[in-house]
Amino acid sequence: MPGKVAKIGTFSDWVGLFNDWRKEIGVNTDDIEAFKFDTLYGAIETDDIEFGHYKGRRKWENLRQVPTQQMRDALMNMIVYQGDTEFASVEQQRNLLENAPTDWDRRAITRVMIEEMRHGWQMCALLIDHFGYSGKVEAQKMLERRAFENKRLLGAFNVDVDNWMDFFTYTDFVDRDGKFQLQMLKFSAFAPLGRSMSYMLREEAFHMGTGNDGLRRIVEAGIIPAWLIQKYLNKWISSSYDLFGTDHSSSAHWAYVWGIKGRYDEPKNDKAADLDDLNDYNRNLYRDEVAGLIERFNSSLKPGEPKLYAPNIKFNRFIGRWANQQFHAQTGEPLDGHAYEEHLKEYMPTVADKKLLLEIIETEKKWIAEKAGARDPLATIGEVRKSAINI
Numbered sequence: 094m095p096g097k098v099a100k101i102g103t104f105s106d107w108v109g110l111f112n113d114w115r116k117e118i119g120v121n122t123d124d125i126e127a128f129k130f131d132t133l134y135g136a137i138e139t140d141d142i143e144f145g146h147y148k149g150r151r152k153w154e155n156l157r158q159v160p161t162q163q164m165r166d167a168l169m170n171m172i173v174y175q176g177d178t179e180f181a182s183v184e185q186q187r188n189l190l191e192n193a194p195t196d197w198d199r200r201a202i203t204r205v206m207i208e209e210m211r212h213g214w215q216m217c218a219l220l221i222d223h224f225g226y227s228g229k230v231e232a233q234k235m236l237e238r239r240a241f242e243n244k245r246l247l248g249a250f251n252v253d254v255d256n257w258m259d260f261f262t263y264t265d266f267v268d269r270d271g272k273f274q275l276q277m278l279k280f281s282a283f284a285p286l287g288r289s290m291s292y293m294l295r296e297e298a299f300h301m302g303t304g305n306d307g308l309r310r311i312v313e314a315g316i317i318p319a320w321l322i323q324k325y326l327n328k329w330i331s332s333s334y335d336l337f338g339t340d341h342s343s344s345a346h347w348a349y350v351w352g353i354k355g356r357y358d359e360p361k362n363d364k365a366a367d368l369d370d371l372n373d374y375n376r377n378l379y380r381d382e383v384a385g386l387i388e389r390f391n392s393s394l395k396p397g398e399p400k401l402y403a404p405n406i407k408f409n410r411f412i413g414r415w416a417n418q419q420f421h422a423q424t425g426e427p428l429d430g431h432a433y434e435e436h437l438k439e440y441m442p443t444v445a446d447k448k449l450l451l452e453i454i455e456t457e458k459k460w461i462a463e464k465a466g467a468r469d470p471l472a473t474i475g476e477v478r479k480s481a482i483n484i
């Protein structure tokens with residue numbers, strides 16, 4: 094936003110805005126209020142640039158060492174997009190704190206929210222510490238956009254997450270996209286970004302675990318029919334495919350050449366990268382991981398229930414080569430206009446489906462199996478800190 098004036102001079106000014114934001118969106122419960130937020134870094138495997146044009150040179154510790162302004166801009170842009178998703182997810186989930194299915198789940202979502210806020214905090218700390226005046230403006234804008242006003246930067250982060258089926262599907266699959274993005278940035282030539290990601294990935298594991306185990310508990314309870322669960326898988330997994338970005342993306346191409354963002358399997362992959370198809374390469378790795386997880390749910394399904402699956406990579410896409418076309422959710426076959434309209438009603442949650450879901454959640458106390466033998470998420474939240482290298 095040209096001409097935007099920064100209200101903040103220092104990071105502690107930004108913390109003041111962050112405290113106001115928490116109160117404004119209504120997530121400042123006692124547990125969250127009591128949490129001490131910090132900027133935390135984890136270890137990275139190597140101080141040498143791992144891929145791209147500068148491979149083998151020392152990673153950059155500050156912006157002066159980054160060779161060109163274009164590269165600095167690309168880095169800042171990635172940090173802004175990452176941070177935006179973190180605050181957005183808290184805004185999306187803000188109404189779920191009061192109606193958690195069990196006390197364990199309430200404490201789990203509290204922890205997820207705390208950690209997402211800390212991720213947003215971490216990105217803003219990078220912006221303010223390294224990116225001068227424009228970094229301060231961006232860190233401020235990060236707390237001015239709102240998911241529920243449709244202002245967050247990526248589509249999936251403006252959608253409501255207003256029931257617990259959404260929450261578990263979201264944390265299993267949208268947070269898993271998050272894991273992929275963090276891992277790709279962990280290999281970054283900009284070392285403070287890589288170290289941030291290294292630590293954040295440890296926190297992220299809890300979110301995906303909560304989601305995956307929540308879905309397993311739902312499948313195991315056997316109250317919500319599999320066809321309805323499948324619709325929620327279709328909704329969130331198809332939008333996660335989009336989060337990997339366009340095909341033939343030139344920004345992904347340059348981010349790789351410049352050493353800013355690697356492939357998800359970068360250190361293990363000794364083949365030369367196809368620079369023209371990086372986003373789709375990573376998207377397919379994501380799809381494989383998701384398909385494997387869903388296959389495991391199938392062993393807990395009641396007999397006679399249809400098997401769950403990851404939607405076809407072409408289904409319900411709005412970004413990339415399959416965008417705005419009409420394909421079958423399971424088989425990927427092309428469908429014509431009328432057939433597709435009917436298909437969407439059968440394969441995506443409708444207003445009536447949501448009503449049914451909410452009725453089940455309200456009236457069937459056992460719609461989700463108990464969380465057996467798990468430790469208190471808020472008692473264990475501090476354990477990750479032992480891996481921080483800066484405290």
Ligand SMILES: [Fe+2]
Pocket residue numbers: 179208209212271297
């Ligand atoms: Fe996060």
Ligand SMILES: [Fe+2]
Pocket residue numbers: 209268271297300
């Ligand atoms: Fe997360």
